[in-house]
Amino acid sequence: MRIDVTPNGPLFDFHMQGSRSKGIKNMQIFCFDMMLMRVCARRAIGPGFLIHDSHLFDGVDGRQIVSALKVGAETAEELGFQYIVTLNEDDAFKETAEGFDVRQYVLPVTLTDATEDGGLFGIRF
DSSP states (O other): OEEEEETTEEEEEOOOTTTTSHHHHHHHHHHHHHHHHHHHHHHTOSOSEEEEOGGGGTTOOHHHHHHHHHHHHHHHHHHTOEEEEOOOHHHHTSOOBTTBOGGGGOOSOOOOOSSTTOSBTTBOO
16 A cells, blocks of 8 residues: 555555456455445444446456455445445356355346336436
């Protein structure tokens, strides 16, 4: 870890091998978010939920996605917050992790643009 002084305040740099990879940077964000949820839980502050969308998992290996989902589910259960993830179905079920079945966390909601009434909040994509 390196801390640099900048005109806008401290800059924290966590150098990791391969850290130029988008997937690694995204997993750093995931870890940071989970750390913030731990801090919020200890202090009994925060909204009580964390939302990640599929962009966080861009460039991330399928095994790492499942591992992150497992950590997210376990952390949410341990600390009592709701962890919400939006993923493309094909991304979510490619890999497995021992003792973790992502399907048990899936809500039966389907978003589609296959019909005229499809979309999200009245917006078609």
